[in-house]
Amino acid sequence: MKDILIEGHRILTTDALADAVLMYAKGLRDAGSTEIVEFPSIHDGAPTVCRMLLGAGIALATLEATTALASDVPGADAACAEIAHRTAALG
Numbered sequence: 001m002k003d004i005l006i007e008g009h010r011i012l013t014t015d016a017l018a019d020a021v022l023m024y025a026k027g028l029r030d031a032g033s034t035e036i037v038e039f040p041s042i043h044d045g046a047p048t049v050c051r052m053l054l055g056a057g058i059a060l061a062t063l064e065a066t067t068a069l070a071s072d073v074p075g076a077d078a079a080c081a082e083i084a085h086r087t088a089a090l091g
Helices: 015-031 076-089
Strands: 002-006 009-013 034-043 046-055 060-064
Touching: 002 015, 009 015, 009 046, 015 034, 015 046, 015 060, 015 076, 034 076
Parallel strands: none
Antiparallel strands: 002 009, 002 060, 009 034, 034 046
């Protein structure tokens, strides 16, 4: 699990999703664009959906989370594939 750090907030999600979001943010920054991305995350121990604005001028970081979950995050694989597709479409 990894935390995405943005605007003073921590968003817990899978390693693959956090990495995909970071790469998408980089691609958007390089393109001088912004987009809203949606992906499954964990908030207060419960599954939820995060909607986040990414792009130029928005600082974002990822780090290994101190929280471990016993089960997968529902929808994480599909969201990761969608974000990777959007990143590839940026060129």
